[in-house]
Amino acid sequence: MPDTSKDVRFKNNPLVTGAPKIRFYAGVPLIALGGQPLGTLCVLDRKPRQLRAEQKRALQILARHVMSQLEMRRRIRELSGAKK
Numbered sequence: 001m002p003d004t005s006k007d008v009r010f011k012n013n014p015l016v017t018g019a020p021k022i023r024f025y026a027g028v029p030l031i032a033l034g035g036q037p038l039g040t041l042c043v044l045d046r047k048p049r050q051l052r053a054e055q056k057r058a059l060q061i062l063a064r065h066v067m068s069q070l071e072m073r074r075r076i077r078e079l080s081g082a083k084k
Contacts, residue, residue, distance in 0.1 A: 001025040003048035023048045026056075028063040033071060041066055 004010040004023055015022050024045040030038045041063045043051075051059070 002050050005048075020044075021046050026051050026059060028059050030063055030067055030070075032067070038067075038070070 001007055001010065002024065004013070004016045004025055010016050010025075013022075022044050024047060025042065027040040027042040029040055032038055041059065043059065
């Protein structure tokens, strides 16, 4: 979302009209291995802006890295629980 104040879905949102006055939003879904959505990795700014293609790719790579870490932690908990 290059400029939240110009989008009908967001322009009246209290986070856009008041503090922290968010003007830019970019998000990538965090999807578990089974396809279950867990949340979103977001980038916010108080200034309108556009993401370049390489920035979009970097955000997607970061989201995959976050999911890898979460899956690894889940698996470690699962395995350590099985040993008890």
